[in-house]
Amino acid sequence: MVEPRLGHPNLGLGVGLRTVHFPFILEHHPEVDWFEIISENFIDSQGRPRHTLDKIAERYPIVMHGVSLSIGSTDPLNFEYLKKLKKLAKETQAHWISDHLCWTGIAGRNTHDLLPLPLNDATLEHVCDRIRIVQEFLERPLILENPSSYVTFAESTMAEWEFLAEMTKATECGLLLDVNNVYVSSVNHDFDPEIYLKHIPFDRVVQCHLAGHTNCGTHLIDTHDGEVIDPVWQLYREVHRQTGGISTLLEWDAQIPPFEKVHAEVLKAKDHMAEQLPKGDAAIESGPVDQTAAVPHPLHFVTPEVQ
Amino acid sequence: MEESRRFELQKLQTWMQVVISHAGGIEAGIASDDAQKAIPIEMDVLDTVVSPSKNLTSAERLGIYGNAYFARLMECLRESFPALEHALGSELFDEFSLGYLQRYPSQSYSLCHLGDQFTQHLQETRPDAQESLAGHVDWPDFLIDLASLERNIEQVFDGPGSEGDSPLELSQLESIDPDRWPEMILHPVPSLRLLALRFPVNDYYTAFRQDENPDMPPPREQYVALNRRQYVVRRLEIEPLEYQLLEKILKGNSIGQVIEAVTLSANLELAELANLLRKWFQKWTEAHFFSDVTCNAMDEP
Numbered sequence: 345m346v347e348p349r350l351g352h353p354n355l356g357l358g359v360g361l362r363t364v365h366f367p368f369i370l371e372h373h374p375e376v377d378w379f380e381i382i383s384e385n386f387i388d389s390q391g392r393p394r395h396t397l398d399k400i401a402e403r404y405p406i407v408m409h410g411v412s413l414s415i416g417s418t419d420p421l422n423f424e425y426l427k428k429l430k431k432l433a434k435e436t437q438a439h440w441i442s443d444h445l446c447w448t449g450i451a452g453r454n455t456h457d458l459l460p461l462p463l464n465d466a467t468l469e470h471v472c473d474r475i476r477i478v479q480e481f482l483e484r485p486l487i488l489e490n491p492s493s494y495v496t497f498a499e500s501t502m503a504e505w506e507f508l509a510e511m512t513k514a515t516e517c518g519l520l521l522d523v524n525n526v527y528v529s530s531v532n533h534d535f536d537p538e539i540y541l542k543h544i545p546f547d548r549v550v551q552c553h554l555a556g557h558t559n560c561g562t563h564l565i566d567t568h569d570g571e572v573i574d575p576v577w578q579l580y581r582e583v584h585r586q587t588g589g590i591s592t593l594l595e596w597d598a599q600i601p602p603f604e605k606v607h608a609e610v611l612k613a614k615d616h617m618a619e620q621l622p623k624g625d626a627a628i629e630s631g632p633v634d635q636t637a638a639v640p641h642p643l644h645f646v647t648p649e650v651q
Numbered sequence: 652m653e654e655s656r657r658f659e660l661q662k663l664q665t666w667m668q669v670v671i672s673h674a675g676g677i678e679a680g681i682a683s684d685d686a687q688k689a690i691p692i693e694m695d696v697l698d699t700v701v702s703p704s705k706n707l708t709s710a711e712r713l714g715i716y717g718n719a720y721f722a723r724l725m726e727c728l729r730e731s732f733p734a735l736e737h738a739l740g741s742e743l744f745d746e747f748s749l750g751y752l753q754r755y756p757s758q759s760y761s762l763c764h765l766g767d768q769f770t771q772h773l774q775e776t777r778p779d780a781q782e783s784l785a786g787h788v789d790w791p792d793f794l795i796d797l798a799s800l801e802r803n804i805e806q807v808f809d810g811p812g813s814e815g816d817s818p819l820e821l822s823q824l825e826s827i828d829p830d831r832w833p834e835m836i837l838h839p840v841p842s843l844r845l846l847a848l849r850f851p852v853n854d855y856y857t858a859f860r861q862d863e864n865p866d867m868p869p870p871r872e873q874y875v876a877l878n879r880r881q882y883v884v885r886r887l888e889i890e891p892l893e894y895q896l897l898e899k900i901l902k903g904n905s906i907g908q909v910i911e912a913v914t915l916s917a918n919l920e921l922a923e924l925a926n927l928l929r930k931w932f933q934k935w936t937e938a939h940f941f942s943d944v945t946c947n948a949m950d951e952p
Contacts, residue, residue, distance in 0.1 A: 384761045391809040392882035412760035418661040425760050450664040454757045455672060455720055459664075467660060494715040496702045497663070532712075534705050562706035565715070639722045640715075647730060648808030650860075650884040 348587070349550045350485055350518045352440060355405050355591040357610045362596070363647065365603040366396045373403060376607060380593050383410040383441070387428040392649060401436040407551070407591070408433055409520075412454060413443035415474050415488065416461040419450050426481050433482070440550060442487035442520045445471070445508065457640070462497035463507045468514075475515040487550050489520035492528040492557070492566035492640065504529065505543035512548040519544070522553035523579040524572065528564040537579055546586040554580060554610065555595040561632030566640050568597035571609055573629055581616050589617070598639070663700070665689040671716040674753055678710065680717070724752050724765060731766040732801045734852075734859040738794060738867060750776065763809065770798040788870045793850040800852050803844050803877055804884050811841035812879045818939035824932050827946065829925070833907025834946040837900050842879040843940050845889075845897055848872065853886055880939050887938055892917055893931055897940075905947065 356377030361369075363385075368374070379400060386397050400406070410429065414422075433441055446458040461467050478486050490508060502510075512519055521544060530537035556570030572580075572594070583590060594610035666689035673680030678694055680686055692700060694710065701709040728748045729736050736744040754776075755768045777791040818840070827835060851873040858865035874894035876887045889897065892913065899909040906928075914924055935941060 385763075388761060388763065389809050390811045391879065393809060395814065395882055418664055422760065447664060449757075450661070450668050452758050453668065454759060455668060456723060456757060456762060457671075457716060457719060459667065459671075459716065462660070462663060470660060495709070495712040496704075498699055498702050499659075499663070500702075532704060562711075563704070563715070639726065640719050648805050648884060649882065650804050650808065651886065 348547055349590065350516075350548065352518075352550050352591070354589045355407070355439065357613055358405075358407070358591065358593040359603075359606055359610055360409075360593060360595045360597070361397070361400065362600055363393060363396075364600050365606070366392075368603045369400060370396065374603060374607060376404060378405040378407065378439075378591070378593075380407045380409045380595075381436075383408045383429055383432065384412050387425075387432050397436060406436045406438050407593075408436070408438040408441045409489075410441070410443040411456070411458065412448055413478070414446070414448040414454075415443060415478065415486075416445065416447035416459075416467065416471050417450055418447075418470070419452065421474060421477060423481065426478065430482050433484075440487050440518070441482060441484065442489055442518075442551065444489045444491045445511070446491045458491040458493075460491065460493040460495060460497075462499040463504060464499055464501040468502075468507060468510055472511060472514045475511070475517050479515065479517065485516060485518050487518040487520050489522050489553065490525050490529070492522075492525040492532075492564075494532055494563065494565075494640075496533050503535070503540075503543070505540045509543060509545050512545055517548075518550040519548050520551045520553060521549045521583060522555070523583060524553065524555040524557055524576050525566060526579055527576045528557050528566045531564045537575075538582070541579060541582050541586070544586075546583075549583070549587055549590060551591045551593065552580065552583050552587075553593055553595055554613070555597075558638040559629050559632050560638060565638040567638050568595045569599045570596075570630075572612070575629070577612070577616050580613065581619060584613075584617050662689045666700075667713075667716075670713060672720050672752075672756065673717070674721070674749055677714045677717045721749065721752065724757065724762075725749070727762050727765050728752075728769065731805055732769065732798055734801055734856050735794065735797050737859050737865075738797055738855070747773070763805075766802055766805070770795055770802055773798055788849050790867060792870070793852065793867055796846075796848040796850050797852040797855065800846060800848070800856055800875070803846060804886075807842050807844055807877045807879050807884050808882075810879075812882070813840040813842065813939070813942055814880075814882060816840075816942055819936055819941040819943055821933055821936040823944060824936065827944070831946055832925075832928075833905060833910065835906040836903070836945050836947065837906070837935075837941045838943040838945070839901050839940060840878065840942050842877070843901065844877045845894055845901065846875045846877065847894060848875065853888060856886075876938070876940065878938060878940060885938065892919075892927070896928075896931070897935075 358378035358380055359376050361379040361381045386394055429441060444458045449455045475486055490504060508519060526537045526540050554572045555568045556572055558565045558567040592613050596606045666686050669683060669686040670677055670680035673683055681694055690700060697709040701713055703709045725745055725748045751769055751772045754772060757765055773795045779789060849870055851868050851871045853873055853875045855865050855868060874889045874891055876889050878885050895913055896909050899912055910924060914921060
């Protein structure tokens, strides 16, 4: 019998910590339940970002979310990087460490993209082997997120939900279920997102992500630059029903509005938990835009302060 | 995982990375030698590797990653070098960035290191490399110096600092008998960096930040000390002789060794230099350049 959420608490409704919001958070101490940080922006920081994180971690629960673990790559794991992750998790008392089911580069390179894997038995075994090594090193279960993707491979023999279920069963890792990514991938890969959710082992889901995306007409791109649209909220309602409540976080990474707006967006989840229609009009899919203007997450950069 | 299957995944990943990061686009990437070595495949049978969707062909789907690769990384370089982008104009900056990303693809888990070799790249690809070797200063030096300033600012911003530690006070220096100055060793804070520039790019950077739409200035040597206080990077223009002194102090030389070297090279009277040092000690302590002072002989038991 697996403990729900692998025994982790339901932290409530959180916001992805972004540097543009540092001054507001430090001055106003908004009533946010928790913050998720992008691990790579802090593991080497010896300046303002790390100092601010330490201050925020004194008041709020912190969760670490990475974009460079590259769990699916055939390159060797980077133990220097893992060592830094482990150290930061200890110092900030991070509740858990997550990353993505993806690879980010090979031959020593990093594309800084979350690249998809062919989903078959061989890849599953490869990924599971590496998850076990990482978990042993970090001395905690790894939490992996379903990424948005834009290609599938002829070599794939299983659906993503099947891969995730097998992966978590074999390694006892946790899942970070991003319902926006489920929706984006469902449109891009022509599957029913509700079927996806039906096959998710919800007792393994530790956290849920919400975000906005961009409609390019023929496909969707996970841009994290706007409100969560209604079909994604509908998936969230199902996740809430299935989990009985889950740590939920909103990611907003481009055209980032003031903190209050970002926070208000995640608070809409309360209405959906109560299965009520949200106050005001629910956001719907916007009209298509030119795809060259849309850059998928992740895009994370810290701008220096200088006089 | 069987070695043969791992090899298959490795080949697929090698192939995809080459294809999506090819500056000529997906089709040129697929036809490239590196991609063909990993998976020898032609465009017309691409769907044997990448499946199409209802709305998009296999090539169109791969193209999403191809577009994103350069767009994402070039956006980061624009954020790292905003004044350089202004100086070059967006189109030329993108051209330089594209060349840089091909020559120095990211090897770090963090985007913070993406621009680490950008200055070096500009130096290596300057159009007048021979003239540069002959000591001729021209517009490429302006671009190189500006890139160097912006890179150093970024590194000082998030590098090691001394916040939380007490800086060296002028009173600590004044309490030392001037006769013992030669024995003094000043300990710099870890964020202190010195830049010797061939163009006044520090002034250009200031004008850019104040939205003054600056033009490229004529060449003039400029010396700048970068330091961080309260997590903000401070830029301080310093005099050429001051730069020489600080450079030697940063190398761990005692004030006596520094004075000896500088008076020899600058043909300066000792009394004149002592006066300058008094003035600069005040300036340096106010700017929190140093964390401590020790005197070799004083420290002996």
